[in-house]
Amino acid sequence: MSAAHLPPAPGDYDTSHSTTVRKYNRTYGLVPPAVESLDVQASRCLKQLERRPQSIDKYLYLSSLRSTNVHLFYRLVSQHIKDMAPLIYTPTVGDGCLQWSHNYVQPEGLYISYSDRGHIASVLHNWPQVNVEITVVTDGSRILGLGDLGINGMGIPVGKLSLYVACAGIRPEATLPLMLDLGTGNKSLREDPLYMGSRREKVSAQEEKEFLDELMVALTEKWPGIVIQFEDFKNPFPALETYGGKYTCFNDDIQGTGAVVLAGIISAVKRTGVPVKDQRAVFFGAGSAGVGVAKQIVEYFMREGLTEDEARRCFWLVDTKGLVTNDRGDKLAEHKIYFSRDDNAGKQYKTLEEVVDHVRPTILMGLSTIGGAFTPDMLTKMGQWNEHPIIFPLSNPSANSECTFEDALKHTNYKALFASGSPFASIEHDGKLETPGQGNNMYVFPGIGLGTILSKATTITQSMIYASATSLSTSLHPSEVSQGWLYPELARIRDVSVIVAMGVIKAAQEAGVDREQSIKSMGNEELEKWVRSKMYDPTTETQRVEEEVQGLTDPSKWGGNRGSHL
Numbered sequence: 001m002s003a004a005h006l007p008p009a010p011g012d013y014d015t016s017h018s019t020t021v022r023k024y025n026r027t028y029g030l031v032p033p034a035v036e037s038l039d040v041q042a043s044r045c046l047k048q049l050e051r052r053p054q055s056i057d058k059y060l061y062l063s064s065l066r067s068t069n070v071h072l073f074y075r076l077v078s079q080h081i082k083d084m085a086p087l088i089y090t091p092t093v094g095d096g097c098l099q100w101s102h103n104y105v106q107p108e109g110l111y112i113s114y115s116d117r118g119h120i121a122s123v124l125h126n127w128p129q130v131n132v133e134i135t136v137v138t139d140g141s142r143i144l145g146l147g148d149l150g151i152n153g154m155g156i157p158v159g160k161l162s163l164y165v166a167c168a169g170i171r172p173e174a175t176l177p178l179m180l181d182l183g184t185g186n187k188s189l190r191e192d193p194l195y196m197g198s199r200r201e202k203v204s205a206q207e208e209k210e211f212l213d214e215l216m217v218a219l220t221e222k223w224p225g226i227v228i229q230f231e232d233f234k235n236p237f238p239a240l241e242t243y244g245g246k247y248t249c250f251n252d253d254i255q256g257t258g259a260v261v262l263a264g265i266i267s268a269v270k271r272t273g274v275p276v277k278d279q280r281a282v283f284f285g286a287g288s289a290g291v292g293v294a295k296q297i298v299e300y301f302m303r304e305g306l307t308e309d310e311a312r313r314c315f316w317l318v319d320t321k322g323l324v325t326n327d328r329g330d331k332l333a334e335h336k337i338y339f340s341r342d343d344n345a346g347k348q349y350k351t352l353e354e355v356v357d358h359v360r361p362t363i364l365m366g367l368s369t370i371g372g373a374f375t376p377d378m379l380t381k382m383g384q385w386n387e388h389p390i391i392f393p394l395s396n397p398s399a400n401s402e403c404t405f406e407d408a409l410k411h412t413n414y415k416a417l418f419a420s421g422s423p424f425a426s427i428e429h430d431g432k433l434e435t436p437g438q439g440n441n442m443y444v445f446p447g448i449g450l451g452t453i454l455s456k457a458t459t460i461t462q463s464m465i466y467a468s469a470t471s472l473s474t475s476l477h478p479s480e481v482s483q484g485w486l487y488p489e490l491a492r493i494r495d496v497s498v499i500v501a502m503g504v505i506k507a508a509q510e511a512g513v514d515r516e517q518s519i520k521s522m523g524n525e526e527l528e529k530w531v532r533s534k535m536y537d538p539t540t541e542t543q544r545v546e547e548e549v550q551g552l553t554d555p556s557k558w559g560g561n562r563g564s565h566l
């Protein structure tokens with residue numbers, strides 16, 4: 001709700017507002033006269049969506065709804081999350097990004113260009129919201145599995161932050177989608193007359209580093225305590241290393257994906273009954289997500305009793321050149337060295353197929369962005385070697401998935417424990433509905449952000465990330481476990497995010513990085529109630545505004561999830 005002297009905000013045009021609220025907001029007469037119930041509003045939106053057969057058109061409709069009637073958008077998304085997540089997030093957001101400059105109609109985030117260096121703070125001052133608590137920032141250089149999309153990657157920060165709001169109750173106005181326009185290595189974009197970013201080559205790593213140094217200072221000076229999520233950078237390791245211990249930040253592709261896959265692996269390993277020392281994991285894809293995921297699982301294997309060296313040796317990483325080994329003859333990227341094998345007796349395994357035959361894995365993990373890389377032959381062998389093969393094709397969007405849910409089941413005699421990065425539909429087999437797991441970081445990043453904001457953590461420690469994974473793995477209902485699910489029902493995501501946030505808060509307290517004193521001595525029940533009380537709920541927003549206008553509630557209580565700015 002805007003103060004009476006300011007122009008109306010997007011949420012003020014909500015057709016569920018009473019006449020009194022409309023008069024207060026000065027939107028009376030600007031929207032049609034009917035005061036609508038939330039159900040009537042939702043049914044209109046659902047009809048509009050139905051009328052649009054193409055997912056991208058549904059995506060565009062939803063984007064304009066978010067810009068013009070923000071609370072209605074979030075009511076719709078949070079109440080129909082299973083149907084809406086694939087439209088506002090992966091896989092449709094992939095098309096949204098590919099076509100971003102061609103479909104552009106409205107500003108949805110902040111763009112900062114390389115030519116703004118030296119003045120980044122002044123660009124931040126143009127952002128119309130005063131109380132930003134979280135930002136998702138990308139340079140567009142590795143959007144999902146689609147490569148360098150330059151500023152067209154803005155769909156990702158926008159989509160991720162929509163999930164923060166819908167799934168973890170961060171207030172919409174406390175979110176900042178941030179696109180760094182640092183040029184693009186994508187020549188066809190630079191030559192596209194409709195492309196809306198700078199037409200320069202991608203800046204050098206050193207130039208990017210200096211730019212990020214300035215950005216981090218500017219962000220935290222303007223919004224002290226802001227949570228910064230790095231997303232879809234081509235080489236995300238240097239930034240995480242430089243800023244991780246210094247700022248309240250994390251990398252979603254290394255740490256978020258790592259945590260969500262770890263949660264699925266904890267559940268899957270328990271189901272196989274195979275002890276961790278006998279697990280053999282082949283990772284196809286040795287980029288940031290692959291190494292991030294593998295490292296988190298190493299930590300789990302160590303907690304289960306293995307030494308670090310024993311744990312590390314359970315992993316075989318495969319990149320475009322084949323098995324990552326010490327004596328392969330090329331210079332390995334820094335992040336691959338930890339998992340590089342020395343037990344290949346001089347032999348090099350050049351393809352995924354050769355590695356799979358050599359290792360006979362219990363776990364096959366795909367982070368390669370190569371659709372269909374897990375062939376029927378590999379899947380069949382996985383089914384022959386294992387009672388319950390663990391098969392996680394995690395690349396996004398759907399077309400890049402290393403195999404489909406159907407193939408994973410069919411070729412393993414319906415024995416696979418499956419999770420993919422993008423959603424797949426359930427499949428009926430023998431009169432039973434088989435439901436795929438979605439090992440997407442959307443199960444953890446909203447809770448990591450909420451827990452960090454609420455605990456006022458100064459940094460996001462590895463123990464907080466690890467806690468997000470273990471909390472997620474304990475969030476399944478007994479009925480979900482008994483159906484063999486690896487992740488909870490997506491429709492329960494707000495409850496799951498509360499569980500994840502509580503785990504993150506407790507880990508922050510144990511690590512001593514928290515600053516929210518009032519919750520230090522709270523028991524579980526009290527903490528849960530407190531967390532829930534801080535969450536934005538679009539379904540009660542109309543009522544809240546009504547009470548605020550009538551002077552029944554204290555508006556300062558609603559400044560954001562923290563209650564007041566730091």
Ligand SMILES: O=C([O-])CC(=O)C(=O)O
Pocket residue numbers: 090143144145232252253257395396421440441
């Ligand atoms: O956005 C997603 O769906 C998951 C993710 O972080 C990625 O693939 O980069």
Ligand SMILES: [Mg+2]
Pocket residue numbers: 144231232252253
């Ligand atoms: Mg990502």
